[in-house]
Amino acid sequence: MSELTPSGRLRAAWAAIHTPAAGVPRGARLAAAVIPFTVLPASIWRIAGITFHLPLDGGLHPGHGQVPVWLPMEVYVLLISVLSEVLALLAFGLTAGWGEVWPRWIPRLRGRPVPVLAAVIPAGLGATILTAMWSWAAVTAAFGRTAEWRPLPPDNPMTLHDWHSALLTVAYAPLVLWGPLLGWLTVAYWRRRAGHAPRPAVAVADMAPR
Secondary structure, three states: OOOOOHHHHHHHHHHHHHOEOOOOOHHHHHHHHHHHHHHHHHHHHHHHHHHOOOOOOOOOOOOOOOOOOOOOHHHHHHHHHHHHHHHHHHHHHHOEHHHOEOOOOOOOOOOOEOOHHHHHHHHHHHHHHHHHHHHHHHHHHHOOEOOOOOEOOOOOHHHOOOHHHHHHHHHHHHHHHHHHHHHHHHHHHHHHHOOOOOOOOHHHHOOOOO
């Protein structure tokens, strides 16, 4: 078999990540596909406005917050945005074959069934935390408050009440759906797999580039 080109490797990796396992309902497939797009707008806003200094915040620049002083804010924002998107893509594990059978590139586990609770517990915790966190963020933003329920400082973009704050709201609003969608996927995964042996997923696992 001929060696895969870089683009071929990328397509094979993407297919291995998102190709659904047999028996996954259409609604679950749709939810898994939507979750990364609930995270993407906020990531783009952060990277564009903070990493690349585009004028999206009306000239108001938030402080360094809890970011270590040795780590540039631009780098921190880029890293946290990429990490958020990677975590969102993990939702495909609740619909794809690699979420039911360990793929071939994992030593000692390859080909074995993924324990149901090994997926359900972290996914359920993540869904609970995300739902609480972003729901609270939406409430505080609606009332012009910080997470500690103090009035927003004057250097917060949400205090502008113009297109800058509207764009910020549009970018971050989809994050409210991340937790509930992940929770729904977790329940669907549990109902599909509890009490049943996992279906073979060798074909999906072997689609990963060699």
